Every structure is written in C-alpha cells, then in structure tokens.
Amino acid sequence: MKRYISAVCILLCACTATQAEEPNYSIEFSEYTTTAVQTTAETTTTSNTQYSYIEHTAFIGDTFCRALSAVSSSEINTADCTAEELEASAADMIGAEYPYVYLQIGAADIAKGTDKDEYASHVLRCASAIREKFPKTTVIILGNTPVKTELEYRTYVDEDDVEHSVKIDPAVRQYNDALALAVERQSDLGIHYIDISIALADKDGILTDKADSGNGVDISEKGISDVMTLLEENRYTDFIRWEDRYRYMYPDFYSPGRPDYTVTNGKVVYLTFDDGPSKYTPEILDILAANDIKATFFVTGWNIDGKEDILKREADEGHTIGLHSQTHEYDLVYASPASFFDEFDQVGETVEDITGIKSWCLRFPGGSINNHNKDTRDAILKELKRRGYEYFDWNCATLDATADASVEYCLQSLKDSVKADHSVLLMHDTVEYTPLYLQSAIDYLKEQGYSFETVDTADPSHFKK
Numbered sequence: 001m002k003r004y005i006s007a008v009c010i011l012l013c014a015c016t017a018t019q020a021e022e023p024n025y026s027i028e029f030s031e032y033t034t035t036a037v038q039t040t041a042e043t044t045t046t047s048n049t050q051y052s053y054i055e056h057t058a059f060i061g062d063t064f065c066r067a068l069s070a071v072s073s074s075e076i077n078t079a080d081c082t083a084e085e086l087e088a089s090a091a092d093m094i095g096a097e098y099p100y101v102y103l104q105i106g107a108a109d110i111a112k113g114t115d116k117d118e119y120a121s122h123v124l125r126c127a128s129a130i131r132e133k134f135p136k137t138t139v140i141i142l143g144n145t146p147v148k149t150e151l152e153y154r155t156y157v158d159e160d161d162v163e164h165s166v167k168i169d170p171a172v173r174q175y176n177d178a179l180a181l182a183v184e185r186q187s188d189l190g191i192h193y194i195d196i197s198i199a200l201a202d203k204d205g206i207l208t209d210k211a212d213s214g215n216g217v218d219i220s221e222k223g224i225s226d227v228m229t230l231l232e233e234n235r236y237t238d239f240i241r242w243e244d245r246y247r248y249m250y251p252d253f254y255s256p257g258r259p260d261y262t263v264t265n266g267k268v269v270y271l272t273f274d275d276g277p278s279k280y281t282p283e284i285l286d287i288l289a290a291n292d293i294k295a296t297f298f299v300t301g302w303n304i305d306g307k308e309d310i311l312k313r314e315a316d317e318g319h320t321i322g323l324h325s326q327t328h329e330y331d332l333v334y335a336s337p338a339s340f341f342d343e344f345d346q347v348g349e350t351v352e353d354i355t356g357i358k359s360w361c362l363r364f365p366g367g368s369i370n371n372h373n374k375d376t377r378d379a380i381l382k383e384l385k386r387r388g389y390e391y392f393d394w395n396c397a398t399l400d401a402t403a404d405a406s407v408e409y410c411l412q413s414l415k416d417s418v419k420a421d422h423s424v425l426l427m428h429d430t431v432e433y434t435p436l437y438l439q440s441a442i443d444y445l446k447e448q449g450y451s452f453e454t455v456d457t458a459d460p461s462h463f464k465k
Helices: 002-015 017-021 061-072 083-093 107-111 117-135 170-185 220-232 242-248 280-291 308-316 336-357 376-388 407-417 434-447
Strands: 026-030 037-039 043-047 057-061 100-104 138-142 152-157 163-168 191-194 268-274 296-299 320-323 422-428
Touching: 107 117, 107 163, 117 138, 117 191, 117 296, 163 268, 163 376, 170 191, 191 308, 220 242, 242 376, 268 280, 280 308, 280 434, 296 308, 308 320, 308 336, 320 336, 336 376, 422 434
Parallel strands: 057 100, 100 138, 138 191, 268 296, 268 422, 296 320
Antiparallel strands: 026 057, 037 043, 152 163
C-alpha cells in the first residue's frame, strides 16, 4: 500500500524547487478494508462502509487530507520514507493498478497572499506532472476549505430602513474560482475539479457551524463526512458547476412532506398573509379567532426577531405557517439558487425552533415569476421539487401593500379579483390597512358563499408564464 503513496510524493517534490527544499505537504493513501476499527498510537478510527468506493485512492495535501483518509479507513504518513524507498515505490507503481488522486495543496500560498492565478497555475502544474507520469491516473483537484476568520461584511438596508450585515469571506472563494477556471481552460489535460467548500460553507463562503470543529478553521467530523459523500456522488463528474452547488448545501432544508388532503367542494377562499409577523398581526389574529377562521401565514425571518410570541400564537391557534424567505430582499433572495435556499433554510430553522413545526410550504417573495428570478427560477423550482416543498402563488389580492392602499381600495380590489371557486387570497399582515378592512372582507366573502380554509387543503396555486 505504501508504494502508491510514495510514488505520488516524489512527483510533488519534483514539481517546484520550493517544495523540494521545504516540503510542507503530506500525502495520505486510503484503501478500504473490512476492518471495523483500526487503532493507532494516537487515535482510534472506525472505518465507514459508506465510503467503500474509496479504493486505490491517494489524498495529497495538508492535514485536511489526513482527516479524509481517517474517515474512510487508515492514515499513513510518508514522512519517514527515505529517498531510495520513494524511488523504488515509484518504479513499482508504473506497473500497478493506478489510483485516483485527490489533490489539495497550497494553503500556505493563500495565507501568504499569493496571486490567485499564480496559485491556480502552480496547482495545475502539480496535477499535470502526476498525469504526465501516470496517464491512467485520474487526478481531481479539490478546492480549498472555507474558514470563519478574517471576515469582511457587506451591509444592506431593508424596506423599513433597518440595516443588516452579511458576512463574506472573499479569500478562499476567489482562489477556488481561479482553480475552477484554470481546470476548465485546460480541459484537454484530463484533470478534474471539485469545490468541496460547497459541502462546508454557506452562500457567502463562510464555514458553517456544523462543519466547524470549533476554531473556525479545522473541519468537524460531520463536515468531513459531508465531503466524503460529495466525493462519492461526483466520482465520475468533471467538476460541479457553480450553479449546482446548492444541491450539496443546507442538508436540513427538506420538507417533512405535505399531509394528505382533499379539496373541499364548493366555494373556498384561502386567506394568506405575507411578510409578518408584525405589530398588526395580533389584531388580525383576534379577528380570525372571532370568526373561527384558520388562515395561512407566510413568515419572513428578519421580522420574527422580537415577535417570537406572535409567531408561536399563530401556530398555537391552528394557523398554517409557511416560509417567505429570511430578508425579503429580492437581490439577495434571487442572487443564485444557493442564496434562495440559504434564505429559506434560515427562516425554516427559526420557525421550527420557535413553534416545533417544520414547514412544508412556502411563497416566493414577489411570486414565483418576477423580474428578479428570471435567471434562477428554473433551477430553484427543480430543486424545490427534489426537496419536497410545495409553493403557493395567488389568484386574487387586496393590494394592501401598494402605494394606493386604503380601506376602500383594498375592499374594491378584493371584489374585483375574487372570481374562482377556489381562491388563494394575498394579503399582508405588515401594513396598517389590513386589520382595518379584514372584517369587512370576511363579511363580503361570506355573502358570496365562500367558506374559509388554510392552504393545507388547497391545490397548488402557481403563476403561469
């Protein structure tokens, strides 16, 4: 087993003089065995059959590669190998079964601020040297792991003039982007690239709490496991496209499944309230309670802060809680599919923490078809379906969030738009007019023969292109 490791080691040392003079990369080889537990002087590692695809595979790089090896089976260090042993192993390897090589090097270069393109070129040269010596070897360059240190911040102001800060860490991401581009431009070399940060970072490139071992840099056991799964799923993939990263992010953002339902015959209106909770929501809840009506609230994460008791009251009184993004900032929500799912993952986690309810439904800010999601809509819808979520648009509205809103205007808008036997009515519990016209709206709908239900019993209401 050692011969595979050593053969690649000598190649790396030959890539640049700097490495030969100052070897700062270790090499780990992992070959799956049926041994349940392997004990070393320092650690005990349980082999995981989930990663049995790792056979004749070399992980080349820093301590993170040693951690990857430990998850799949054993950890072997070549630090004590002599030059003669390395030469012999290299000669043996020429006629042996060629391994997969995962290459992750250059963390020291990033720390020193080496130019990203120069760094990418250096890594590509190392990968090319391996391919040139062993043309049957599959070489996959791994992106660098994200961190939490040295963060920068970007701010934005929401519609209520509240300032929010968004964490960003451009350093690791820009080096990974440079690697991806370098590999793509040199596709004839037969070298692949996988950005493993997609299994470890949030939408801003920051190491997630679940993947953090506690110091903001080293990867946790859960993070390593997620990376191994990522590698398994993409064993034969050239490299994961940037726009597909979200598939490996937010592992808890999955629908619990929509409950079985039957659509009620006759005329039914589904009252839905967006954007809250707010200071107007309790009065709306009082009106609904007085009329024995259950409604659906599509809540926005940043509005929940300080109003947790209102959200809990919505749930306790039997209303359906849907998700409506974290910030409702269109440029952030629809920046990418990953950004969309990050927004909904955040608000979903908050709702579950406060109410104990894991939501199965959501509503797009601005509706599922809007001017902000033209480039991301199809990918978002495909992934929503895979994650089991149902979304609801609307087919009637009171227009209470428009500049022209007044009690009279909202009631007239309601009368003009409620036409279907099954009507999903859009309202907002964040504007002052809603509690003022709500009782009159309910009275009108009753006069028209409508009953009231939540979206739990509604067929999906989707906009059409």
